[in-house]
Amino acid sequence: MMMLSNTLNNPSFWLDDHPHEECGITAIFAPGEDVARMTFFSLFALQHRGQEAAGIAVSDGFSIRMHKDIGLVSQVFTPENLAPLSGNFAIGHNRYSTTGSSSIRNAQPFLLETRHGPVAVAHNGNLVNSKELRQELLESGVGLSSSSDTEIIAQMLAGAAGEDTFERLKDAMLRWIGAYSLVILTLKEAFVARDPWGFHPLSVGLLPSGGHAAASESGALHTLGCVGIREVKPGEIIALSNHALRVEQALQPKNPTALCTFENIYFSRPDSFWDGRSVHQIRKNLGTALAKTAPVDADVVIPVPDSSIPAAIGYSQASGIPYDEGFVKNRYIGRTFIEPTDTLRKQGVALKFNVIDEKICNQRVIVIDDSLVRGNTIAPLIQLLRDAGAREVHLRITCPPISYPCFMGVDMGTCGELIAHSHTVDEIREQIGADSLVFLPLNKMMSAIGKDDGYCNACFTGCYPFTVPGHGIKMGFENCINDIHGIGR
C-alpha cells in the first residue's frame, strides 16, 4: 500500500503520461546454441514493453528450468543464474505491472507440471472472459495461485483433452475471447500463437544458426540477427521444433481484425514492423498528416522525446518549419522514490525534462506529442516552454483523443483518469495552457497508417471489437460503459 501511494505521488510516474503495454514475449529454438543467453538478449530488446519483472524458462528435453524475478532484465539475470538454464528451447517474458503490486507471484513464465508433462506459458494480452474461465476452472475443482490470466491459460492447457499440445492449444483458443500473443514451452517444442483478432504483435524469424526465434517485435528478432522475419497471423499457431516450422491456421482470423493502433503510435520500437509496415515510417507519416491537417505559422518544430521524434521530423519536412531539439530528457530516470517537495515543485524543479532555452526564447513553437492520456505531463512541459520565453506553444498530437479504457491488456487508465473522456478539446487546451491544440482525426491517422480498417480504435471511439463481459474490471467503469454503448451504436 505504501508502495502504491508512493508510486502515485512519484514524479517520474506522473511525468510519463502514456498508455502502458503489459508485456514482451519471446521464444527461441536453437539446438547447440546458448538459448538462455539468446532469450536474454531478446528480452533486453523488448525491455520497453515491461520493466517490472522478467523470466526465462528453458527445456533440455528432459526437464524445464526457470528463473524469474522482479526487476529489469539486466537486474534479474546474471551469468550465474543463466548458466544452469541449458537446453534447446526457451521462452521469455517481460512484465509491466498495472497495479503497483510488484509481486513475484505474477511474474511469468508460468510453469506447471501437467499430465502431459511440464508446460510453461508467457502471455501478452488480456482475456476479457477470464472471469468466466476462472470460475469454470474453480468449479471444476482447480485451485489457482495468482490473479494472472496466464495461470488460467496454463491450467486450461493442463486440463485440455487433445492428443498433443497443438490440438490442446487449438481447443483452448476456441474458448478465449480477447487479446493473446502467447509463447508456450513443453519438453520437446516451443509454440507461439496469436488471437484471431491479432491485437498484439508477434513475429518469427530464422536464426543465423539455423533455428527459429519468435518475439513480440521484429526489432528484437533483428537484434538476434534473424532473417526471413514474418508476423504470426491472427489465429495462427506455429511450433518451433527440430525440423521446419509447423504452421497452422488454428482459428480463422476475425473479419475485420483488430490490430492495436497504439503499437504504431507509441508501443513498438521504431525499427519494428507492425502489420507489414515500418513503425518509424508510419510515425513520420503521422507527422506529415498533422502538418497538412493542422498547419500553423511557427519558428520551430520540437518533439517530446523519444517516441515523437519521427513525427516531428515528418511535420518539419512537410511544413518546412525547422526541426530542432527543445527538451533535454534525463536518461537516468529510473525508479526513484525521492520526489520534490511541493515547495520545490512550485519553484520549478524539473526532474525528467529540461528546456534548451535559447532554442525556445521568443519563438513560436510547435510541440509534437504522440498521445494525450491523463494530460498531467504536457501541462508542466508547456509551462517549461513558457518559462523559457516561448511566444506561442502549439501542441499537435499524432492520434485522436483517448476517451475509453482498453480491455485488451493495455493500461490506459480508467474513464475518470482519461482527460478526454470528460473534456472537450478546447477545455483540454485551456487546461494544459497551449495556444492551440489539434489531435489528428481518426481517418487521417488511418490514412497515415495506410489502412482503412482491421485495427482496434476502441480507445478513441469506444467501439470495442466485441461485447466486453463483466464490465466491472476497473472501478468507476460502470458509469462509463453506458456512455460507451451510447457512443458505440
Place this chain on the structure above:
Amino acid sequence: MMMLSNTLNNPSFWLDDHPHEECGITAIFAPGEDVARMTFFSLFALQHRGQEAAGIAVSDGFSIRMHKDIGLVSQVFTPENLAPLSGNFAIGHNRYSTTGSSSIRNAQPFLLETRHGPVAVAHNGNLVNSKELRQELLESGVGLSSSSDTEIIAQMLAGAAGEDTFERLKDAMLRWIGAYSLVILTLKEAFVARDPWGFHPLSVGLLPSGGHAAASESGALHTLGCVGIREVKPGEIIALSNHALRVEQALQPKNPTALCTFENIYFSRPDSFWDGRSVHQIRKNLGTALAKTAPVDADVVIPVPDSSIPAAIGYSQASGIPYDEGFVKNRYIGRTFIEPTDTLRKQGVALKFNVIDEKICNQRVIVIDDSLVRGNTIAPLIQLLRDAGAREVHLRITCPPISYPCFMGVDMGTCGELIAHSHTVDEIREQIGADSLVFLPLNKMMSAIGKDDGYCNACFTGCYPFTVPGHGIKMGFENCINDIHGIGR
C-alpha cells in the same frame, strides 16, 4: 579482477567509445529548505558526468552528516537516508570510475575533522602534481586512506595555516597544478572554487527561495529553478553563506585559459552553457561547419544518438540533405555482465543499437558522430548500416582526431588505445569500413565554438598547458610523451 575483465569484455562498455568525465559536483545554500533533497535533484541532473558513486554531505551549523555509496544517484539515496541530512548547507558529488575498481573508499565527498572543524570536499578534475603533494603530506607525517587526490586537497586544508577557510583555500590553491572544480563544506559555509586555467565548468545561481546553488553545469541549476546563473571564473572562490555571495579572485586567471573543448563536443548537457555559449547551439554549429568543410552527395543525414543529434540537425540544415533517425538506441542499457558469446556476436547480436532498415536500405548515408576515441564502436555501427543495405556510408566527426591522453581528469584512454595516435585518417577509414571519413579540423571547430584560444586542445594536439610532472600516469605513456614533446614544439 574478474570485475575488470568482465568490464573490458562487456559489449555495453566497448560500445561506448567516448572520453569519460570524472565527476559532477554541486553545492547548495538554502536556509529553511530541504537542502539534501535539492542536492539530490542537482546530482540527478548531473548523473551523466559520473555513474559509479554518489554522495551528499550536509551541515546544520553544528555537525556535518554524510551519506555516500556506490551506484546511481537514484540507487544510493532513499527517503530514509536523506531524512537525517538536514541543514542549511550541502555539497554533493557523482563519481566516474577510471579504473574499474568500484571502491567505496574513493567515493566523495571526502569528510575530515580538522583543527578548524569538520571539512567536506568534492572534486572534479585532476591535480597533475598530486604525486609530489602526496609525498609532502606523507613526509609531514600524515597517513592517507585512499588514492584519491580529493583526500590530498582535504588534508592540505586540514594542515593549512590561514585565518579562515577562505584564506586557507587560497593558500592551498597556490600549490595545486591541474584541473580542479571544487565544492567545500564547513560548519557555517559552503565554498566553490575553480582552477585558474578553468578546465572544467562550474556555475552558480540564485535559488527561487533566496539561497544560492552551484553545480558543474548550468543545466543542473536550471533544474533547481535557479535564475541569475553565471559561471565561476577561473581562479575564483565564491563563498555561499548567509548574506550575499562572497566572491574573490583568489588567483589570476591563466593567460590563456585552458577550458576543456570536450565539454562542447560531448560532456555537457545540451541545455547547459559553457564559456557563455549554448552547448546545443555550438553542436549545431559544429554540424554546420562539417557540412561546409566536408560536403558529400547523399540521401540522408543520421546521428549516432544522443550527443550527435544537434550536429546532425545542423549538418542537414546546412546541406539540405534530409535529417532522419537511423539508429535505435536501447534506453535500458545499464550494468549487465551478460555478454554475447563470440558465436552470437558474429551472428550480429546488436545489444545497444539497431538500425531502422527501411531508412537505410539502398541509401547513401551520412553519419555524424561527436568524436572517435578507440574506434571500436563505430565499426560495428557501420557494419549494421551495410547489413541494412546502405549504398554508401560517410562518417563525419565533429572534432579532430584524438591522439593524446588527458591529464586533467578526463579518461581518454592511453596512447596505445587511441586509434588516431598511431593511424592515419585513411587507415582509420579503412579499418572502420566507411566510404569516406572527415574529422572537423581544429581551426574550424574553434570557429564553430566561436573562440580563437583559451581552450585546452591537448588531446588533439599534444600541446599541454603546462609540463606534466611524472609522465608515467598511464602505462605506455613513457613512449608517448616523447612524441608529445616532438609535436608540441
Place this chain on the structure above:
Amino acid sequence: MMMLSNTLNNPSFWLDDHPHEECGITAIFAPGEDVARMTFFSLFALQHRGQEAAGIAVSDGFSIRMHKDIGLVSQVFTPENLAPLSGNFAIGHNRYSTTGSSSIRNAQPFLLETRHGPVAVAHNGNLVNSKELRQELLESGVGLSSSSDTEIIAQMLAGAAGEDTFERLKDAMLRWIGAYSLVILTLKEAFVARDPWGFHPLSVGLLPSGGHAAASESGALHTLGCVGIREVKPGEIIALSNHALRVEQALQPKNPTALCTFENIYFSRPDSFWDGRSVHQIRKNLGTALAKTAPVDADVVIPVPDSSIPAAIGYSQASGIPYDEGFVKNRYIGRTFIEPTDTLRKQGVALKFNVIDEKICNQRVIVIDDSLVRGNTIAPLIQLLRDAGAREVHLRITCPPISYPCFMGVDMGTCGELIAHSHTVDEIREQIGADSLVFLPLNKMMSAIGKDDGYCNACFTGCYPFTVPGHGIKMGFENCINDIHGIGR
C-alpha cells in the same frame, strides 16, 4: 548445483550429524490482537524445526494476505512486511530443506483461490502416497506448480466436494497415507489436523487474550503465554474460530499409533511435552538408563551440546561420575560457505566445537550424544578429545543405531549414508575411534520414554507402520527395501 555441492562440502553441514525435521507450523486465532506478530513469535520459538524458509498468512475475513521468503524467521519478517498482515486468523510455517534446493517455490504456507474461497495450508510431514495422489490430480486435469505435497493437499481441498471446510478436510484425510500435522486457513476459520498415526506433534492452547493458538510444540505455546495446553489427538481436526474450539475425531486413531520417537531423542525443545511427557525429563531418563545399561569407570561425563545435555546430567546423577562441560560450541555458526581447505582441516581447524582441554587432559571421558546418523561428526569430536589428552573416550548414545530411512518427513539420509545400515557397532566404534560405544537398546529407550508401544521406531527396526508405496523415494533405496522386508518379518 554449485549450491548443493557447497552444502555437502560445508563443514557446518557435515558437522551436524542429526536427522532433520522438515517443518514447524503454527496457527493463531486472536481477534483484536496483532496475530501476525504472535505468529512471528511462535515461529521464532519453532525455528529449530526448520531454517530454510518462513511464511505467514493472515485472514481478516475478507481476504488472505501472505508473506513468505527464504531465510530465518528474523530475516524474512520486518515490521514493514508484517504490518499489512492484519486480521483475526493466521497460520505460519518454518521450512527445512531436504534437497539443497532453496527455492521460494517450495516455501509455505501454500495459498490457493478455490471455489470455496481462498485456502492456505502449511504442513509438517510427508504423504507416502503423494505420488499416486499427484498422479490423480494431474489426470483430473490439474496443473501443479511445485513438487511439494502441501500443494497436493491444497489442491485436494480445492477439488473436494464436501459442504464446508471441515467436511472437505475430513474427506481428504481419508485419502492421505503418511505423516501430516496441518494448519489450514480460510477466510473465517483456522483448522489444525493431525494424521491418525500421530507421527508429528501438534498442540493447542488458550491465549491470555481469550483466543486460541496451535503450534508444533507446546514450548512455542508457552512462549505465547498459553494456558490449558493439550495435544491434538491423532486423527483429530480442531477448528479455531469465534466461539469455543470445534473439535472432531475425524479419523479413528490407528491402533497402535506411530508417534515419532525422535521428538524425544532430538527434535523437540526440552521445554516441550510430547505424548504427555516432558521432553527434558525423558532425556534425563535416557541418560539414567544409559548409566544403568552401559556403566563404565570414568572421571567425567560430558554432553555433545546442546541436545544431549539433559541425558548427560541424567547419566552423571545415576552413575555418580561428575558432570561437566567438555565441548565449547560456537554459537554463531550459521550459513557460511567458507570452509577450511583440506590442509587447514588436517591441521585441526575446528569450526564448530572446541575442547576445554584441562577438563579432558589425562581423564577418562564419557561422551553422551543423542544419536548417530552418518557418524561423520563424532569422529572429529573424539579426535579433539584425544588431542586434548583424554586417556579414554567412551561414547554412549541415547537411542539404538539408525539403520533405515524415514518416509514420514524426517531427513535421516539414505541407507547408503546411514553408518549403522552397513556396519556393526564394533565397526562403528573402530571407525570413530572410541574406546567403547554403547547404543541404548530399543526396549530400554522405550522404558525411559515410559511407553511400550504407540511409537514409530522404523528408523531403528525397519518395521514401518504401513507398506510404503513406490519404494524409490531416495536413490539406493531399492536394495535397502529388501533388507527391510527381511528384517521386518
Place this chain on the structure above:
Amino acid sequence: MMMLSNTLNNPSFWLDDHPHEECGITAIFAPGEDVARMTFFSLFALQHRGQEAAGIAVSDGFSIRMHKDIGLVSQVFTPENLAPLSGNFAIGHNRYSTTGSSSIRNAQPFLLETRHGPVAVAHNGNLVNSKELRQELLESGVGLSSSSDTEIIAQMLAGAAGEDTFERLKDAMLRWIGAYSLVILTLKEAFVARDPWGFHPLSVGLLPSGGHAAASESGALHTLGCVGIREVKPGEIIALSNHALRVEQALQPKNPTALCTFENIYFSRPDSFWDGRSVHQIRKNLGTALAKTAPVDADVVIPVPDSSIPAAIGYSQASGIPYDEGFVKNRYIGRTFIEPTDTLRKQGVALKFNVIDEKICNQRVIVIDDSLVRGNTIAPLIQLLRDAGAREVHLRITCPPISYPCFMGVDMGTCGELIAHSHTVDEIREQIGADSLVFLPLNKMMSAIGKDDGYCNACFTGCYPFTVPGHGIKMGFENCINDIHGIGR
C-alpha cells in the same frame, strides 16, 4: 536515530544484561597458506567479542588489501571476497558497537598509506587520553576521518619518527594511556602489542604449518590448531615474521597490572586461558565459592545459560544440590527488529528464554548468574520461574555489584544505568523479585581466580588504575566521578 531507539526497545537487546566487550583481534603469519581463510576462522572463533562489523587486511609483501563491512563474520566474508586477499600476513577484527551507530566508517582494520609504507591497525580497548592525542594530531595539521581511537593510533604511527615499525610503535606506546591490545600489519611484518597494564587478553601460538598466529583469546588459537600458546605480556611487542618471533618488552609492566576481571566472569570463551588459568575452571571455582559463601537449602541449581553454566556446576558439586537445566535459550536470537507489543509482553511473551516447567514447579530454585548490570533481564526471568510454580528463587551472582563504569573499552553502561550504583543489595533483591540475593564478595572472587592483585576491579570498586582524564565520556558521569573519588580513597 530510528535505529538507536529500535535497539533500545528491542527485547533481544534488553534481555541481554551484560557488559559488552568492544572487539576481537587476530594476526596470522603463514607463508604459503591461505592466511585470509585462517584469519576468517580465527575471527569466527572470536565472534562473541563483537558482532557489529568484521574486517581482514592481508599483505603479500607488495601491497595490503582489505575487506571489511558491517555484519557477522559469516555475513561479511564470502569465498569471492576472500579470494583476492592473498599473502603471507594478515590481521583481522570483530567490532562491537557501543553507540548503536553501525557505521562502516568505524569498522576495522584501519588502513593508511604512510611515509613508511602502508599500515593497517586493529584494536581492542580504549585510550583514556584519546581526546588529548586527537587534539594534538589535529593541531599538527592532520585531518581525521572517524571518531575511532584506532585512527589516532594509525596516524600516530604514520607521523612517528623511529627507524622501523618496532621503534615507532614503542615510541607511540609511551604516549598511550589506557587499554590496548593491538595487531598491526605492514608490508613485511605483523605486530602484536599489549598495554603495560595488560587490560585485555592477547595470545600467540605456533601454527601447525610453521608460522605464527595471535588472537584475543587462546580459544581461537586452539581453533587454528596452534601449539605452544602463550600470552603476550603487558607492555610487550611481538613481531611475526619470517624467522623466529621477535619479542621485546617495550614498556615495563605496571606494578600492579590491571587485568580485566570480566574476562573471567563473562567475556572469554570457557576454553580460553586468561592470566595462565582456565576460564572454565575459574568459573567453576566461582560457583564453588558462592556455594560456600552463600549456602541455601534448595532442590535444584540452575544456570542462566550459557556463561553461568560452569559456575552452576561448581555450586552444585560443592553444595550437593542437584544441577539441572531450568531455562531453554532460543539459539536463533539474532537481530530482529520485531518486538512484542506491550499487550503481548504483559501476556508473558518470552522471546529469548523459556522455563522447563516441571523442573521448577514446586521447587526451591537456586539461580546462578554471572553478573548483574542493569538488572532488567533477571527480573523477567525470575517472574518466568514464579509463573512456572517455583516455591523459592535464590539468586547468586559470581561477582560483586557493578557500581562504576569502565573506561577501558568495555560497555558497562553509565552510572545511571547501573542498578547497583544507586541501590542496595536488598533494594535490588526486592526489585527483581528474588527470595534471596547474594553477590560474591570481591576477596572471595579473587580467591577463586587465584590472585590477590594485578586485576582491574574498578567497575566494582571505583578505584581506577589511573586518573581518567576528561571525566565526561558518558553523560551523567560528572556526578558519578565524585562518588568514585570518595569511594576510591
